[in-house]
Amino acid sequence: RPVRRPSGGSRGRRRTPAKRSALLTVAVPSACVMGVAGIAAASVGGITGPGTDSGQKDTTALAAADPASVKQVAANNALDTQLAALSADARDFGDRASRTQERIDLRQRQAADKKKREEEAARKEALRPKYVLPVELHRLSARFGQAGVNWMSVHTGIDFPVFTGTPVMAATDGTVRTQLNSAYGNMVIVTAPDGTETWYCHLSSAKIRSGHVKAGDVIAYSGDSGNSTGPHLHFEVRPGGGSAIDPLPWLRSHGLDPTR
Numbered sequence: 680r681p682v683r684r685p686s687g688g689s690r691g692r693r694r695t696p697a698k699r700s701a702l703l704t705v706a707v708p709s710a711c712v713m714g715v716a717g718i719a720a721a722s723v724g725g726i727t728g729p730g731t732d733s734g735q736k737d738t739t740a741l742a743a744a745d746p747a748s749v750k751q752v753a754a755n756n757a758l759d760t761q762l763a764a765l766s767a768d769a770r771d772f773g774d775r776a777s778r779t780q781e782r783i784d785l786r787q788r789q790a791a792d793k794k795k796r797e798e799e800a801a802r803k804e805a806l807r808p809k810y811v812l813p814v815e816l817h818r819l820s821a822r823f824g825q826a827g828v829n830w831m832s833v834h835t836g837i838d839f840p841v842f843t844g845t846p847v848m849a850a851t852d853g854t855v856r857t858q859l860n861s862a863y864g865n866m867v868i869v870t871a872p873d874g875t876e877t878w879y880c881h882l883s884s885a886k887i888r889s890g891h892v893k894a895g896d897v898i899a900y901s902g903d904s905g906n907s908t909g910p911h912l913h914f915e916v917r918p919g920g921g922s923a924i925d926p927l928p929w930l931r932s933h934g935l936d937p938t939r
């Protein structure tokens with residue numbers, strides 16, 4: 680770097696380069712600042728005109744008086760505006776793109792969640808029992824075909840010796856209907872999709888009187904309504920809604936044993 684040395688003594692020669700170096704360090708960033716200062720000066724100068732009361736103002740007026748610099752400032756301002764608009768557009772586009780991506784992500788996530796829920800539901804549906812014993816108690820007080828059970832000459836179902844109010848569950852999926860019968864008392868009848876009817880008799884009350892149920896849903900509470908000698912659940916199976924069959928082999932064929 681060429682250094683113009685002053686004609687002073689050795690002391691001056693040593694100190695001057697240091698001073699110039701400091702000046703240069705300041706001068707480089709101030710070139711940028713000058714641009715902004717120039718804009719400010721130009722506008723101030725344009726309004727106030729050449730000042731006379733202070734040296735500061737004179738300098739300002741002089742800066743404004745340079746038409747090339749004003750023109751340059753104006754061009755820079757226009758460019759800045761364009762750049763700002765472009766940058767805003769770019770930001771806006773970026774925002775929109777990002778929002779679009781978010782919507783796509785959300786939809787994909789929702790679709791994945793839905794698929795997962797459906798798979799989980801299908802898995803649960805496959806695993807859930809399709810046949811259920813009508814009460815939790817695994818014990819019978821009367822079997823099918825037995826003579827002299829209550830009012831029947833031949834017993835048309837099986838009896839579970841349960842207390843009044845014991846929850847009674849649907850043995851199959853199906854649709855529910857209720858009946859009141861002088862012999863059977865309060866009845867709930869579930870018709871399975873294959874047409875098989877299961878009858879639940881001598882109930883104290885029905886919990887579900889109509890509509891669709893799944894095997895294991897509590898549909899009623901046991902009792903001793905109708906022609907009954909004490910609280911119990913009388914359970915019948917009638918394929919196709921016809922004659923009663925022995926529920927025991929039917930239950931066993933579906934993996935259930937009410938005697939164990």
Ligand SMILES: [Zn+2]
Nearest residue numbers: 836837838913
């Ligand atoms: Zn019975």
